[in-house]
Amino acid sequence: MDSEINQDDPLLDPDVPETLDDIPGGDVNLLPKSALQSDLKVIFPLWEGSSPLPGFTDTVVLMWDNREVARKALPTPIDVKDLFAHVPMAELTEGSHRVFYKVMFSSGNENTSNPPITVTIDKTAPVLAGTKDPLIFPSDLVGNKVTARYLEDHGNKLPATVPTYDQPKPGDTLFLYWETSPVGSLLASEKTLTQADMSLDVEFDGDMIVNRGDGSRYATYEVQDRAGNLSVLSRAAELVVDAQPIPLTLPSVERSVPSGGGAGTLDPLLVTAGAVVIVPEEIEPQPTDSVTVYWKGVVPSASYQTTTPIVAGELKYAIPASAIPGNIGKDKVVEVYYTVTRAGGQVETSDPYRLTVLVIPDDRFPRLECKQATGTNPATLRLSAVPGGADFSISPWVFIKAGQKMHMWAEGVNKNTGGDLYFDVFVDRSVTAAEETVGVSALLPRSFLDQLKLNEMFWVDLEVSFDEGASYLAFRQQNVLLVV
Numbered sequence: 001m002d003s004e005i006n007q008d009d010p011l012l013d014p015d016v017p018e019t020l021d022d023i024p025g026g027d028v029n030l031l032p033k034s035a036l037q038s039d040l041k042v043i044f045p046l047w048e049g050s051s052p053l054p055g056f057t058d059t060v061v062l063m064w065d066n067r068e069v070a071r072k073a074l075p076t077p078i079d080v081k082d083l084f085a086h087v088p089m090a091e092l093t094e095g096s097h098r099v100f101y102k103v104m105f106s107s108g109n110e111n112t113s114n115p116p117i118t119v120t121i122d123k124t125a126p127v128l129a130g131t132k133d134p135l136i137f138p139s140d141l142v143g144n145k146v147t148a149r150y151l152e153d154h155g156n157k158l159p160a161t162v163p164t165y166d167q168p169k170p171g172d173t174l175f176l177y178w179e180t181s182p183v184g185s186l187l188a189s190e191k192t193l194t195q196a197d198m199s200l201d202v203e204f205d206g207d208m209i210v211n212r213g214d215g216s217r218y219a220t221y222e223v224q225d226r227a228g229n230l231s232v233l234s235r236a237a238e239l240v241v242d243a244q245p246i247p248l249t250l251p252s253v254e255r256s257v258p259s260g261g262g263a264g265t266l267d268p269l270l271v272t273a274g275a276v277v278i279v280p281e282e283i284e285p286q287p288t289d290s291v292t293v294y295w296k297g298v299v300p301s302a303s304y305q306t307t308t309p310i311v312a313g314e315l316k317y318a319i320p321a322s323a324i325p326g327n328i329g330k331d332k333v334v335e336v337y338y339t340v341t342r343a344g345g346q347v348e349t350s351d352p353y354r355l356t357v358l359v360i361p362d363d364r365f366p367r368l369e370c371k372q373a374t375g376t377n378p379a380t381l382r383l384s385a386v387p388g389g390a391d392f393s394i395s396p397w398v399f400i401k402a403g404q405k406m407h408m409w410a411e412g413v414n415k416n417t418g419g420d421l422y423f424d425v426f427v428d429r430s431v432t433a434a435e436e437t438v439g440v441s442a443l444l445p446r447s448f449l450d451q452l453k454l455n456e457m458f459w460v461d462l463e464v465s466f467d468e469g470a471s472y473l474a475f476r477q478q479n480v481l482l483v484v
Contacts, residue, residue: 007048007109007111008109008111009048009111011045011047011111011113012047014062014117015042015044017041017043018035018041019119020227024196026226027120027122028120030120030227031227033123033228034228038089040086040089040091041085041086043084044101046078046083047111049105050078050105054075054077056076057074058076058106059072059104060074060083061104062101063101063102063116064097070085070086076106085101092121094123094124097121099119100114100115122226122229126167126168126224126229127165127166128166128223128231128232128234129166132232132233133163134163134237135176136160137219137237137239141239144239144240145241146241148210148242148243148245151210152286152342152343158204158209159201160176160203160219160237162221164200165223168193168200169226171193171226172226173192174200174221174223177222178209178217180215181218182218182220184220202221206243210245214242215240218236248338248350249350250353251279253276253277255275263355264353264355264356266357268358268360268399272321274318274319274321275318276317278316279316280315285315288342289341290341291307291315291340292307292338293305293307293336293338294336294338294339297332298332298470300468301467302327303323321399322401325401325466328357328359329471333354333355336352336355337351337352359473360473365473365476366394366397366475367394368392368408369393369478370480371392372386372391377479379481380480380483381480381482383484386446388446389444390444390449391441391442391444392444392478393439394439394440397475400431401436402431403431404431404466405428405429405464405465405469405472406426406464407427408425408460408461408462409422409423409424410422410444410461411458411459411461412457412482413458421448423444423448425443444460452482455482457481458479460478460480461475462475
């Protein structure tokens with residue numbers, strides 16, 4: 001019949017559906033362990049030359065290592081759903097096996113698939129090194145103690161090495177466990193070997209270590225080959241974990257008085273040369289860490305930040321005196337905090353110490369003085385002694401600084417109306433650099449004095465802003481008795 005002219009055409013390879021996909025460097029057509037629990041199915045592609053007419057029979061013979069393990073008669077026309085046979089489970093022994101098939105046509109002709117395909121069976125579990133040797137950890141893990149600092153210095157990872165076991169192969173998977181008991185039930189991570197990476201170096205994730213808590217922990221491992229054979233559990237490496245993040249506790253300010261709840265008060269007269277912020281030593285910064293201290297005031301001139309400690313290696317930082325007075329007042333708060341920038345670029349920020357800088361009593365500021373007056377408060381001024389006006393001055397006050405705004409004015413009784421008489425000597429005038437050392441002087445003009453009622457008191461006031469004009473602190477008032 002016509003179909004017989006094709007009966008010598010090459011037969012296509014059989015298919016073993018249970019085999020794993022090949023990987024570089026791995027066993028060819030490897031059968032997983034699960035495929036060895038029953039007879040192994042082999043599928044045949046429909047061959048050329050089979051009669052399309054009914055009434056004939058082709059026979060397929062499945063060969064396993066040159067031995068016939070199955071024979072199946074297939075009436076024509078062959079239904080492709082019948083193109084399979086099974087290798088008995090008893091034949092599924094360890095090693096490499098050659099699989100091919102023969103077809104015997106109803107015509108008496110015979111053909112054989114060639115070359116045979118290879119199927120690999122691996123039933124042997126990986127054998128761990130030594131006596132189930134434990135994981136090897138780096139020498140810089142002193143005392144097998146895992147700290148937050150260690151994780152920070154190692155990219156938030158804990159490296160380890162699996163001792164070289166018997167015949168590592170691509171496709172082997174290393175399972176790592178991190179537990180409070182060495183039972184191998186709480187998986188931490190896994191690594192599958194490849195031809196490009198056969199290293200047995202592994203790592204535990206730092207977040208996992210932190211999340212599973214501090215205390216004694218046991219690290220173990222197992223090795224499973226690509227076929228699914230699992231080694232025994234290794235012996236445990238015991239570690240001590242103290243890896244909870246080191247909290248950035250509140251800073252403090254020398255000479256301040258804590259009032260609870262992360263707040264405190266500071267008498268500015270105790271820090272006229274500047275304040276000192278102390279970062280707690282328990283944060284244990286490393287040489288590669290960068291600490292920045294912030295004194296966040298109500299205005300830019302009352303704020304400051306620094307990365308330079310007063311003494312190298314210590315955790316005390318100087319705040320200049322110029323950054324203090326702008327924050328004076330019960331309704332103002334200085335936020336004192338710090339950041340730590342780790343070697344990897346991670347920035348941690350402490351909670352702020354909320355500091356209130358107390359108001360300076362007005363009697364701690366100097367009083368305006370009149371050059372031509374006699375006596376103290378009240379002073380006596382003779383109108384006849386000031387033909388061009390009265391000279392008033394004030395000596396430098398605590399925290400005086402060039403650029404501070406000042407307001408000076410005078411008030412008295414109008415000799416003509418008996419009402420109040422008001423005069424601004426200056427408004428929002430800035431302190432000059434020279435006045436930082438010599439004080440501030442101003443002239444109260446004769447024209448104002450001529451309008452005042454004689455033998456009555458008038459007074460002169462000065463107030464100064466330490467916060468760029470947002471508010472003013474009043475100095476002591478100078479009372480003056482005006483006489484002829």
